[in-house]
Structures are given as structure tokens and as C-alpha cells.
Amino acid sequence: MLTPLRSLLEKTARQMAGESLRLAQIREAWVDVVGEAFASQLEPSALKGDVLLLTSTAPIWSTEALLRQRVILERVNERITGKKVKKLYCSVGALGKRLPPPPPPDEVNWDAISLDRSTELKLERQAAEVEDPDLRASLHRVLVQLEKRRLWALQQGKLPCTLCGAACSEGICIPCRQEARRERRSRLLRSLGRAPWQTHRDLSGEFPDLSGEEFLALRRRLRSVWWKNIWDTLRSLPAGACLPESLRGTIVDLCMLRTQLPSHQLDNRHLKFALGRVLARAYEEDRVPDLSLEPPHRSASASKRSKDRP
Numbered sequence: 001m002l003t004p005l006r007s008l009l010e011k012t013a014r015q016m017a018g019e020s021l022r023l024a025q026i027r028e029a030w031v032d033v034v035g036e037a038f039a040s041q042l043e044p045s046a047l048k049g050d051v052l053l054l055t056s057t058a059p060i061w062s063t064e065a066l067l068r069q070r071v072i073l074e075r076v077n078e079r080i081t082g083k084k085v086k087k088l089y090c091s092v093g094a095l096g097k098r099l100p101p102p103p104p105p106d107e108v109n110w111d112a113i114s115l116d117r118s119t120e121l122k123l124e125r126q127a128a129e130v131e132d133p134d135l136r137a138s139l140h141r142v143l144v145q146l147e148k149r150r151l152w153a154l155q156q157g158k159l160p161c162t163l164c165g166a167a168c169s170e171g172i173c174i175p176c177r178q179e180a181r182r183e184r185r186s187r188l189l190r191s192l193g194r195a196p197w198q199t200h201r202d203l204s205g206e207f208p209d210l211s212g213e214e215f216l217a218l219r220r221r222l223r224s225v226w227w228k229n230i231w232d233t234l235r236s237l238p239a240g241a242c243l244p245e246s247l248r249g250t251i252v253d254l255c256m257l258r259t260q261l262p263s264h265q266l267d268n269r270h271l272k273f274a275l276g277r278v279l280a281r282a283y284e285e286d287r288v289p290d291l292s293l294e295p296p297h298r299s300a301s302a303s304k305r306s307k308d309r310p
Contacts, residue, residue, distance in 0.1 A: 022085075023044060025079060034072060034075075050083060062091070066090060073086065123144055191206060193253070196222070197262045234288055248286075258273075271284070
């Protein structure tokens with residue numbers, strides 16, 4: 001069945017508009033992402049889906065960007081909305097012409113910007129928390145200058161952040177967006193930690209925008225934290241000692257996370273599959289194993305895969 005040309009054009013237009021917006025966001029925050037020295041040798045030139053195209057002045061800068069790809073992608077995705085960037089592609093070429101920067105704040109007549117009385121009282125209360133008089137006076141001057149710079153930025157066309165009031169290019173500033181992402185991730189981890197058997201469909205009821213990739217990343221992070229806690233605790237206990245109740249609870253949580261089954265549905269077969277022979281036997285016998293006589297911990301599934309290899 002043929003797709004109408006109008007539908008294709010509308011879809012392409014929406015996609016290009018979204019990519020243009022995300023590219024503009026990346027370019028605006030590029031110096032904060034990579035630093036001034038790096039930004040002078042490398043710049044974002046285009047965005048194709050989830051691939052960010054970069055132009056560098058020399059091959060060495062392209063190589064350096066690829067080596068720092070993971071960090072750059074993390075910082076870029078914290079500063080854009082919509083679809084995330086997953087890969088960088090670098091090429092050598094001439095950097096584009098940069099727009100002239102706005103007038104430097106040092107040339108602004110700061111004395112002409114006045115603060116209302118309520119703002120002055122608020123800044124005085126903040127500075128009053130410092131006991132040292134000289135330090136308190138210095139802090140008050142800094143707070144006043146920061147508030148004047150914020151008002152000046154709003155006069156230049158910036159928008160106030162809906163959460164903290166800082167001047168920004170969008171409705172919510174970058175620090176507030178980052179804090180919201182951290183809080184959401186903490187809520188996700190707490191929810192999954194309380195009920196480790198939950199599937200992606202279960203968590204999607206509470207977090208409708210949760211993607212499958214993010215769900216798997218959360219499971220991996222929680223699993224690695226619990227694995228580390230379990231084995232660190234085992235190494236700190238003498239061989240043959242009874243397992244603490246808190247450790248037994250963490251072992252059950254890890255088993256529920258790996259099998260996606262609640263505790264009342266678990267049996268010895270699930271323990272061995274999810275925890276490996278050493279940890280499963282330690283849980284069943286309720287005693288700390290002698291780790292000096294045991295091989296490094298591996299799950300039963302990993303051991304089976306290694307045996308099947310030629």
C-alpha cells in the first residue's frame with residue numbers, strides 16, 4: 001500500500017523540526033559540555049536521528065572526541081529534550097562561522113539595575129547565616145551581583161525558570177532538569193527495590209515514559225549494587241558463621257530481580273539459577289562459605305554458557 005506524499009512530507013517536516021531544535025540546544029550548551037578549549041577545535045554540525053555529526057579542525061581532535069564519547073553523550077543528553085543522542089560521528093573540516101556573542105556583562109551599568117525591597121531583604125537573610133562579618137559582607141555583595149545579572153539576562157530575552165527563577169533559554173533551566181532526572185531515577189530505583197520482581201509493564205503504570213532500555217539499565221545497576229553488597233558482606237564474615245538476616249533479605253531481593261518472580265514463587269532451582277552454586281548453597285545451609293576454597297562467583301547460567309563453548 002502506497003503512503004500519500006503529503007503524509008511523508010509532514011512526517012519529514014516534523015522530524016527535521018525536532019532535529020533542528022535538539023541541534024540548537026546542543027550548540028547552545030556545547031561549551032559547557034566539552035569546555036572552551038575543546039569547543040574551539042570541535043563543533044556539532046548536524047544531527048541525524050540519534051547520531052550527532054561533529055566537525056573538527058584536525059584528526060587528533062576527532063580521535064579525542066571518540067575517546068570521550070560516553071561522557072560527551074551523557075552531558076549532551078542531560079541538556080536536550082526529546083530523542084536522545086546515542087553515537088558521535090566525527091569528520092575533519094572547516095568550522096562554521098560563529099554568531100557574535102552578546103555584550104559582555106562587564107560593560108553593563110550594574111548600578112542602573114535596582115532590586116526591589118523584598119529581594120534585598122531575602123538576600124540579607126541568606127547572607128546573615130554567615131557569622132564572620134567580613135565573609136558575610138562579601139557573600140551579600142556576591143548575591144546582589146548574581147541577582148542583578150539574572151535580571152539583566154531576563155532583559156536580554158532570557159526566560160525565567162518555572163522552578164527556581166533562574167534565567168534560561170527554555171521554561172526550565174539545565175540544573176533543574178538535571179535535578180528532576182536524578183529525582184525520577186531515584187524514585188525508579190526505590191520502586192524497583194521495593195518490588196524487584198516488577199517487569200517493564202508493571203513499572204510503566206507508575207512511570208508512563210519509562211523506556212525498555214532505561215528499565216534494563218536500572219535492573220543492571222540495582223543488580224550490581226546488590227551483588228557488591230552481598231560479596232563484601234560475605235568477605236567480612238568468618239567462614240561457617242550464620243548469615244545475617246539483612247544479608248539473607250538482600251539475597252532474596254537479588255533472586256527476585258533476576259527471575260522476576262515474587263518470593264513465594266521461588267524455590268531451590270531459582271536460587272541456583274539466579275545466584276550461582278556457591279551463594280545458593282550458602283543461603284540453603286545458612287552459613288558463610290569458605291571463599292578461599294571457592295572459585296570466583298558466577299551464576300549457573302554463566303557457568304553453563306562457558307561449558308558449552310568449544
